[in-house]
Amino acid sequence: MLNLILFGPPGAGKGTQSEKILSQYGLKHISTGDLLRAERSAGTDLGNKANDFISKGELVPDAVVIGMVKNYMTENVDANGFIFDGFPRTIAQAEALDSMLQEFNTEISIVLGLEVEEDELVKRLLLRGETSGRADDQNEETIRNRFQEYLNKTLPIQNYYSEKNKYNGVVGIGDIDEIFSQLCSHLDKF
Ligand code: AMP
Numbered sequence: 577m578l579n580l581i582l583f584g585p586p587g588a589g590k591g592t593q594s595e596k597i598l599s600q601y602g603l604k605h606i607s608t609g610d611l612l613r614a615e616r617s618a619g620t621d622l623g624n625k626a627n628d629f630i631s632k633g634e635l636v637p638d639a640v641v642i643g644m645v646k647n648y649m650t651e652n653v654d655a656n657g658f659i660f661d662g663f664p665r666t667i668a669q670a671e672a673l674d675s676m677l678q679e680f681n682t683e684i685s686i687v688l689g690l691e692v693e694e695d696e697l698v699k700r701l702l703l704r705g706e707t708s709g710r711a712d713d714q715n716e717e718t719i720r721n722r723f724q725e726y727l728n729k730t731l732p733i734q735n736y737y738s739e740k741n742k743y744n745g746v747v748g749i750g751d752i753d754e755i756f757s758q759l760c761s762h763l764d765k766f
Contacts, residue, residue, distance in 0.1 A: 577682045578603060578657035578766050581664070583734065584690035585726045586719070587697040587704070588748045589755065593690065594661045596756045601763060604655040606648050608641045608663040613710075615644075630712055633721030635665055635729060642672045649676060657685070665730045670737075685766050687737040688759055690748030694723055 578601060582590045591607065598605050612630065615623030622640060629636045645663055652658075664670040677683050692700075698719050705713030712718050737743040746758045 577655070577680075577685070578763070579660070579677060579682060579685050580657070580763065581660045581684060581687040581737070582690070583687050583737075583743075584748060585692065585694075585697055585730075586722045587701040588690035588692045589752070590661045590690060592752060593756060593759060594659050596752075597659055597759065597763070600760070601657070603657045603659050604652050605659050605661060606645060606663060607661040608636075608644060608665075609661075611644050611648065612636060612641075631718070633712060633718040633725065635725050638666055638668045638672070641665075642669060642676075645673070646676055649680065653680070657682075664733060665726075667732055667736060670733050684737070684740075684742055686762060687734075687743045688762055689734060689743060689745045690755070691745045692748040696749060697723065 580597070580603070582594055582597070584590055594605050594607065597603065612623065612626045616627050616630070617623070622644075626636045626640065641663060645660075649658070660673070664673050674684070698716065701713045701719045702716065704710070705715075712722065734743055744762050746755065746762075748755060
């Protein structure tokens with residue numbers, strides 16, 4: 577199995593690059609943001625509770641997202657591997673992911689981090705907000721809050737995987753296909 581974490585701050589291009597990687601490597605895509613938005617659209621309890629956090633740019637509690645990922649993986653036991661996009665976002669989530677993968681007799685193969693600075697991210701997200709229909713992309717304060725959450729809670733994960741020799745950073749600014757080929761050069765080693 578090839579299990580990839582596509583890591584990086586909001587707006588770094590994780591969704592765009594995930595789409596390209598999926599079609600090339602035949603992996604299953606797990607985007608916790610997409611799963612949460614689907615719950616919200618379906619009007620489930622989980623979706624309604626998550627919406628309070630999403631609209632403020634805060635992280636949804638760990639137990640909620642970990643449960644969703646576990647369900648998704650259990651429903652896709654035959655997959656060749658997974659791309660984790662927007663998950664894990666806390667050390668607790670990273671530890672939970674390690675144990676889940678262990679239950680499936682597998683592990684994280686590699687973590688690829690798209691590295692983009694804050695002002696560029698804010699610009700990109702506000703632009704995306706004009707067409708994405710996502711309220712959390714339309715308000716600069718919410719965007720900056722998402723970035724703060726990233727710095728405080730998510731960035732420590734980079735170290736977590738560096739210590740396991742699994743983290744590789746890639747410059748996330750420039751031509752989309754060029755960035756994709758940088759990612760492929762890492763993935764082709766597996
Ligand atoms: P995204 O689509 O990945 O930008 O996520 C949008 C929002 O969903 C985030 O700002 C969080 O509120 C929530 N979210 C998505 N993934 C996670 C996660 N792994 N842990 C906690 N909250 C999450």
